[in-house]
Amino acid sequence: MATGSASSPRASRRRRIGSVIAAAVVVCAGLLVHGLADGPAGDIAGDALYAVMIYALIACALPRARSIAIAAAATLVCAAVEFTQLTGIPLALAEVLPPARLVLGAGFDPRDLVVYFCAVMAALAIDLAARSVLEVRPDKAEGALPEESAF
Numbered sequence: 001m002a003t004g005s006a007s008s009p010r011a012s013r014r015r016r017i018g019s020v021i022a023a024a025v026v027v028c029a030g031l032l033v034h035g036l037a038d039g040p041a042g043d044i045a046g047d048a049l050y051a052v053m054i055y056a057l058i059a060c061a062l063p064r065a066r067s068i069a070i071a072a073a074a075t076l077v078c079a080a081v082e083f084t085q086l087t088g089i090p091l092a093l094a095e096v097l098p099p100a101r102l103v104l105g106a107g108f109d110p111r112d113l114v115v116y117f118c119a120v121m122a123a124l125a126i127d128l129a130a131r132s133v134l135e136v137r138p139d140k141a142e143g144a145l146p147e148e149s150a151f
Helices: 009-036 039-061 067-087 089-096 100-104 110-134
Strands: none
Touching: 009 039, 009 110, 039 067, 039 110, 067 089, 067 100, 067 110, 089 100
16 A cells, blocks of 8 residues: 555554554653753754654544645644744743743744654655555455465
């Protein structure tokens, strides 16, 4: 399945659970990076983890959606949040509610857009690989009869 869509309720449930676990792991990693890493490397790592978290949350909310659609939506959400920073609203909100800075950022940086795109593409590749591994092929399905031998 090249485009990656979850077609059965079981596949949707499996994808939703995997997405929740992935999002939780990414949030923990992001908080760790935020607390330990300073400078450009920490900023880039945090941005990448943010984009992967957005991908995982969208995959959780829409488990039957195609992976490419989830990637497009995650990229658009990240870009929208970044461009919103040009308005100054996220910065004002972060002054009143400091944790908002972790979600909405504070200042526009065009480099973040590149990081978001690359991170979402990495999440897409991992999602497609995981889905192809977990996909039940008809010849391996429970109860399927083995192919007859030519001999």
